[in-house]
Amino acid sequence: MHNVAVIVRRELQGYFATPLAYVFIVIFLALAGSLAFFAGNFFERGQADLQPFFNFHPWLYLVLIPALAMRLWAEERKSGTIELLLTLPISMTEAVVGKFLASWIFAGIALALTFPFWLTVIYLGNPDNGVILASYIGSFLMAGAFLAVGACLSALTKNQVIAFVVTAAICFLFTVSGSQIVLGVLRGWAPQLVLDTVASLSFLTHFNAIVRGVIDLRDALFFLSTIALFLYANAVVVDLKKAD
Amino acid sequence: MASSNTDPMVEVRNLSKRFGPILAVDDVSFTVGRGEVLGFLGPNGAGKSTTMKMITGFLAPSAGTAVVCGADIESDPIAAKRRIGYLPEGAPSYPDMTPLHFLEFVARVRGFSGREAREAIGNAIECTSLGSVLAQPIDTLSKGFKRRVGLAQALLHDPPVLILDEPTDGLDPNQKHDVRKLINLLAAEKSIIISTHLLEEVDAVCTRAVVIAAGRLVADGTPGELEQRSRHHNAVRIELASGMDQAEAALQALANVESVERVIDDEGIALMVFARGGRSIVAEVADLARDRRWEVAGLRVERGRLEDVFRQVTLAA
Numbered sequence: 001m002h003n004v005a006v007i008v009r010r011e012l013q014g015y016f017a018t019p020l021a022y023v024f025i026v027i028f029l030a031l032a033g034s035l036a037f038f039a040g041n042f043f044e045r046g047q048a049d050l051q052p053f054f055n056f057h058p059w060l061y062l063v064l065i066p067a068l069a070m071r072l073w074a075e076e077r078k079s080g081t082i083e084l085l086l087t088l089p090i091s092m093t094e095a096v097v098g099k100f101l102a103s104w105i106f107a108g109i110a111l112a113l114t115f116p117f118w119l120t121v122i123y124l125g126n127p128d129n130g131v132i133l134a135s136y137i138g139s140f141l142m143a144g145a146f147l148a149v150g151a152c153l154s155a156l157t158k159n160q161v162i163a164f165v166v167t168a169a170i171c172f173l174f175t176v177s178g179s180q181i182v183l184g185v186l187r188g189w190a191p192q193l194v195l196d197t198v199a200s201l202s203f204l205t206h207f208n209a210i211v212r213g214v215i216d217l218r219d220a221l222f223f224l225s226t227i228a229l230f231l232y233a234n235a236v237v238v239d240l241k242k243a244d
Numbered sequence: 245m246a247s248s249n250t251d252p253m254v255e256v257r258n259l260s261k262r263f264g265p266i267l268a269v270d271d272v273s274f275t276v277g278r279g280e281v282l283g284f285l286g287p288n289g290a291g292k293s294t295t296m297k298m299i300t301g302f303l304a305p306s307a308g309t310a311v312v313c314g315a316d317i318e319s320d321p322i323a324a325k326r327r328i329g330y331l332p333e334g335a336p337s338y339p340d341m342t343p344l345h346f347l348e349f350v351a352r353v354r355g356f357s358g359r360e361a362r363e364a365i366g367n368a369i370e371c372t373s374l375g376s377v378l379a380q381p382i383d384t385l386s387k388g389f390k391r392r393v394g395l396a397q398a399l400l401h402d403p404p405v406l407i408l409d410e411p412t413d414g415l416d417p418n419q420k421h422d423v424r425k426l427i428n429l430l431a432a433e434k435s436i437i438i439s440t441h442l443l444e445e446v447d448a449v450c451t452r453a454v455v456i457a458a459g460r461l462v463a464d465g466t467p468g469e470l471e472q473r474s475r476h477h478n479a480v481r482i483e484l485a486s487g488m489d490q491a492e493a494a495l496q497a498l499a500n501v502e503s504v505e506r507v508i509d510d511e512g513i514a515l516m517v518f519a520r521g522g523r524s525i526v527a528e529v530a531d532l533a534r535d536r537r538w539e540v541a542g543l544r545v546e547r548g549r550l551e552d553v554f555r556q557v558t559l560a561a
Contacts, residue, residue: 006352010338013349017340017381080336084397087300087332088353089325243263243303 003090007098008105011072015106024068028110031060036117048125053117054135054211058175058204061146066167068107069150070160072099073238078158082242096235100151100227107143111136131213138210141223142203146171148230155237158244171203178202251277253405253435254299258308261294261459268294270459271308276435276452278404281427283450283467284439287558291459292439293333296409299437300330312405326354329403331411335394339383343374343393346382347400354401368396371426388419395423399430406436412445424448443550453550457558471548473556477522480529481507483514483542491515491538498532500525514542 015021032053036042040052076082085095121127150167157163176182178199186195199205206219252275261269269291276282286292297303299310301321309316315323337346347368351361369375372392377385382393391414398406411427412420427436427449440446446453446467453470455463463470471477484491488506495504495517502520506513519525526545533540 002355003353006349009352010341010349013345014338014340079339080332080334081338083297083302083332084330084336087302087325087328087330088350089322089355090353091322243297 003094004098004101007090007095008102011099011102012106015102020071021106024064024106025110025113028060028064029113031064032056032114033117035060048121048127050117050121050127050132050135051211053114054139057139058142058207061143062168062171062175065107065143065146066150066164066171068103069147069167070154070163072103072151073155073234074157074160074163077155077241077244078160082238086238086242092235092239096151096231096238100148100231100234103147103151104140104144107147108140111140111143128213131211134213134215135211138207138219138223141210141220142207145174145203145223145226145230148227148234149174152230152234152237155234155241174201175203178205253278253313254437255311256295256299256308257310259295259298259305259310260307261291261298261303262306268459269298269305272456272459272461273308274454274461274464276405276437278435279432280452281431281436281438281450283446283453284437284456285441285443285446285453285554286439286456288441290456290558292456293409295456296330296407296437296439297332300328300407301325302332326401327404329398329401329406331391331394331398331406331408333409334413335391337382337390337393337397340381342379342381343369343385343389343396344378346393347396350397350400356401364400364402367402368400371399372396373422387414388416391415391419391423395426404434406430406434408436408438410439410441412440412442420445443554446550455554455557457560462557462560463553467550468547470550470553472522474548474550474552475502475518476516476546476552477548478519478524478526479546480517480519480526481514481542481544481546482517482529482533482540483512485539485541487538488513488515491533491536494532494536495529498525498528500528511542516546 035056036053040055042052045052073082076085086092118132149171150163153167153170154163156166179202183195183199186198206222209216209219254276256272256274259269259272260267272291272295274282284292284296294303298305299312299317301317301324305318309318311317312324313327315327317324341349344365347365348361351365356364369378372395374389374392374396377389382390385393391411395408395411398408412423415423424445427438430436431449438445438449450467452466453463454461463473482491492504492506492515495501495515500520500523502518505516505518507516517525517529530543533543
C-alpha cells in the first residue's frame, strides 16, 4: 500500500509539473460546460437536472481520457525510466495500480471541479440530488474504465500518439457497442448470445442506466470489473514489452 | 581471486537469455565478493547490458538465476532489489522532475521517511556534487549532471551491491575522474559491477575483469592476469639513437625472442622486442645492448596491453 501511494504521488507530481494538468482541466471544464449549454439545451429544457451535462460525458471522455492515459507507460518506455521503475523494490502490481490510480484521481479532480453546475441547478430549482450524485459516481467509474483501457494500450507502444489513437478507437467501440449501428451489423448472422454479449459491453448503456437514476450494482460492477481486467492485461503487456 | 569465493555478494549462476532465435546471453556464471570492483567488458552488443538487466531483476532470465546477498532475484525479487543500487544504461530519470523531487521519490520507494530520508538524500547529493542543480528540471541538465542524478539515485540507500552500466559514458575527463574516484571510495565495503568498453577504466578502478563476447564469458581475471595473456606482456621497447637495422637483426637472434617489430608511437620510433611465451627478456636485451655498445635512448618493459587481450578473446568468440 505504501508503495502504491508513493507511485501515485510521483505520477500526480508528473501531471502538475507540466502544463498538461492545467490544459486538461481547463479544456475539460470548457467543453463540459459548452456542450451542456449549447448542445444540451441546459436552460431551454426548463428542468432542474444535470442530464444534458452528463449525457455528453462519454463523448468528452472519448477525446480527453486517451490524452490522459497515453503517457502512463509509453513515456516510461521511451525514456527508459521503466527500467529504473521496475528495478526499484516494488512489485508490478504496485506499479500498475499506482499509475492507474494517479490518473483516475486526476480525472476525479477534473470531474469534481464541475461542481458549479450542481450549485447552479440547486439555485435554479429543486433537483434530485441522489440522481446527480449517482451520475457523478457513474461518470467517475466510466472515466476509470476508459483510463484502464488507455493504460493497458499505452504499455503496448513507445509512441504516445499511437497510444492516443488506438485508445480512442478501442474506447469508441466500447462506447457504441450497444447502439443499433453496431448491433445491426451483427444481427441476422451472429447468434443472440454474441449480440447480447456485445451489447452488454457498452459503456454508454451502463452509464445511461446510472444517469437515469436507476442505480444498479451491476452497472457499477461492470465498470469495476472492466478496470480490473484491463489492469491485469496492463501488467501482462508491460512484462512482455518492457525489454523492447 | 580467492577472496571472491569466500564472501560472494553477487552470484551469477548459469544465466542465459534468449530473444526469439537470438541467444543474447549464453550460460554466464561469475561471483563478486565484498570489496571487489568487477569490470564487465565486451564489445557493443555482447550481452553486457542484458546480463545486468537480469541481475537487477528487470528482465527474467531464460535459464539460470542471480543471487544478491542471499536473495534470489527470481524467487525473492523485492529483497534482492533492496540490496542493489542500479544505474541503467543511459542513466534514465524522469525529465520533468527536479533532481531533488526525483531523489525524494526514490527515497520514499526505498522506505525512507522524515529525517532518515533527508540524510540519505543529503549524502547522495554530496557524493555526486549535485547541490547546484537541485531545483532545475532534469530535462534541462547537461549530460554529466544527468548521469550524476542517476548515480545519486543508485547510491541513495547505501546498497551493499552497486551495478553501474557504463557510469562514465559521455562524461568529460574531469567528470570521469570524479566518478572513478567515487567508485574507488565506495569499493571497500561494497560489491561493484561496472560495465564499460573503456579499457583505461579497468586499470583505474577494477580489481577484476570479465570479458563477454557474443553472450559468452571468455575471460575472467585480475587486470594483471589478463595483461599477461597479451603478446605485449614482458615485451621490451628499446629506443636507439642509431643502428636500428643491425640491432633488429641481433635481437631477433636471441633465444627467447619471438619477433622484433619497428614501432612508431607517440614517443617516437623504437624497436618492440616480443618475448617468446611471455618470458622475461629484459636482462638479455640489456646485456646485448651493453656488449654491442648501442646508443640506447630508452628501454622499457611492457606489462601487457588489455586492448590486445580484449581483441584476442572477443574476436575469437
